[in-house]
Amino acid sequence: MSFFNKISRGGLILAALGIFLLVMSVQDTLTSFREARSFEDVMVGDADIAVGDHVEGQVPMLLDSFAIEQTWTENRSNNSVTPKKTSRHFYVMPCGDRLAGLSVGSKSASAADDLVDQTYGYFNGGAEPTAELVLDCRVAEMGEELAEMFRNELRDYYDFTDQDIEDMGTLLLVEPRSFVAVRSFCGAGAAFTLLGLALLALRWRKVSAAERARQEEF
Numbered sequence: 001m002s003f004f005n006k007i008s009r010g011g012l013i014l015a016a017l018g019i020f021l022l023v024m025s026v027q028d029t030l031t032s033f034r035e036a037r038s039f040e041d042v043m044v045g046d047a048d049i050a051v052g053d054h055v056e057g058q059v060p061m062l063l064d065s066f067a068i069e070q071t072w073t074e075n076r077s078n079n080s081v082t083p084k085k086t087s088r089h090f091y092v093m094p095c096g097d098r099l100a101g102l103s104v105g106s107k108s109a110s111a112a113d114d115l116v117d118q119t120y121g122y123f124n125g126g127a128e129p130t131a132e133l134v135l136d137c138r139v140a141e142m143g144e145e146l147a148e149m150f151r152n153e154l155r156d157y158y159d160f161t162d163q164d165i166e167d168m169g170t171l172l173l174v175e176p177r178s179f180v181a182v183r184s185f186c187g188a189g190a191a192f193t194l195l196g197l198a199l200l201a202l203r204w205r206k207v208s209a210a211e212r213a214r215q216e217e218f
Helices: 009-032 039-044 106-123 144-158 162-167 179-217
Strands: 054-058 065-075 080-095 098-105 134-141 172-176
Touching (some): 098 144
Antiparallel strands (some): 054 134
């Protein structure tokens, strides 16, 4: 009997789907269980952060926006593209003796912009920032395209030299994550994988047993 006849297609699909969900969610799930550092501790330098860390709470201050992420609509009639919507805004965030990037969704961008204005007002002798920007985030390595925009921002507006930027090491991006959803995906991935493997094993055993029975008849 063919090898492929022993394979449960449903089991294979479930296992593949489960593995995909695990690959997509397991790292963030591990991050979600790490002890969270507060934004305040991170910004004043009382807590260091690295890739894979968990940061949450009220963002106490924020510097300039240095990039936005947009989706685009293609108009094939005149071969042009136009911005459809802005999905994320990226800000410079104080991080002890270094700077990091902070990603903010479009729904929180207004609060983030208010916080930027209030931060510079505070630096100029005004009241402490009061804009509410509460986030639950993971720390990731900044992608190269975004990192280049971040480096340009540091050079042009903060007078960082290339050596200053090099001394900062890995450029970090603090980005919001729905850790409840991430854990759900991870749990579903584990369940699908186990169920798929079980179906594969049952199908293999059932077909193999039937094959042996036929052989014994002869």
